[in-house]
Amino acid sequence: MVVLSTHHLGARFGSRPVLRDVTLPPCHGGEVVAVIGPNAAGKSTLFRRIAAILPGPGERRLEGVRDADRAIAYMPQDLTGGAVLTVFESVLLARKQVSGWRLQPDDLVEADRALATLDIGELANEIPSELSGGQRQLVGLAQCLVREPQVLLLDEPTSALDMHRQLEAMRRVRGLARDSGMLVLIALHDLNLALKFADKVAILSDGMLHDFGPAPRVLTPDNLAATFRIRARVEPCSQGVPHLIIDDAI
Incomplete structure (x- = not known):
């Protein structure tokens, strides 16, 4: 592990x-x-x-x-890019960057699976630059997942x-x-x-x-005040689930 x-x-x-x-x-x-x-x-x-x-x-x-660099996949905030590829092609390219450039049948399967995992298979033939910001984020996540990091x-x-x-x-x-x-x-x-x-x-x-x-131990009123400059607390909701309540800015 x-x-x-x-x-x-x-x-x-x-x-x-x-x-x-x-x-x-x-x-x-x-x-x-x-x-x-x-x-x-x-x-x-x-x-x-x-x-x-x-x-x-x-x-x-x-x-x-075994290989620290290949073991890590990084999705940055800025997902803009100038390449004119479809969503499927961009996900496939992300996989080939770590699996070798010779296309294998498994590569196509894994690209499809990454899109399906995020429920964006219908975007496969779209151009990422023409998508909404949220859709581009999901495509970026699929590009990370297909690398199996x-x-x-x-x-x-x-x-x-x-x-x-x-x-x-x-x-x-x-x-x-x-x-x-x-x-x-x-x-x-x-x-x-x-x-x-x-x-x-x-x-x-x-x-x-x-x-x-x-x-629950880290998100304390003192830590939130010191770092975010807010008065806040974590309390259980009506279903007993911890929930952050923000009272005011400091």
């Missing part, structure tokens, strides 16, 4: 530090880890460091994999989705992690989605790791 940890990760943009000494405890395959924090907290930079896209100090450690990094994949699609996408990601043993790190702004679907939560603030652990 894959195990990911980071040790003193950092990154700079010019002379400005944007990620500082981030040490994530071991995250295990089968888990969904929500990475939360205010704007410019360093979430995207952390993902790019884990994906080895950005240089910087510190170390990313992956255990239980062991670690999936999703940078705000639900930001353009309506509430129904958010829940469906999160439910499918949660199921894939449990069924396949894949580790999912997902940057979220909706903290109730983190409460509902994440096994653990990492809070980033000012480029540093503020707290890490199970969602």
Whole structure:
């Protein structure tokens, strides 16, 4: 089973530090880890460091994999692209980037399966640039899933989705992690989605790791006040499910 940890990760943009000494405890395959924090907290930079896209100090450690770079699939926030490919072709291309360029029958099957998993098979012949933002996010997720990664990094994949699609996408990601043993790190702004679907939560603030652990322990009034500058609390709803209630800004 894959195990990911980071040790003193950092990154700079010019002379400005944007990620500082981030040490994530071991995250295990089968888990969904929500990475939360205010704007410019360093979430995207952390993902790019884990994906080895950005240089910087510190170390990313992956255990239980043969090829660390191929084991990781990264879905960025910005999914714009100029290539004129259909959705199916773009998903197939994503698979060939890790499986070799000779086309095999299994590649076509897996591309179809990735689209079906997200219920977007009807978009197969569409051009991604002509789709809505939410549809492009689902296509981007399919491009990640078709690679059959062991670690999936999703940078705000639900930001353009309506509430129904958010829940469906999160439910499918949660199921894939449990069924396949894949580790999912997902940057979220909706903290109730983190409460509902994440096994653990990492809070980033000012480029540093503020707290890490199970969602109910991490999403405390003190942590939310210190990082998001809000007065908020987690309380059970009428069905006994933990729910974040925001009272005011600080």
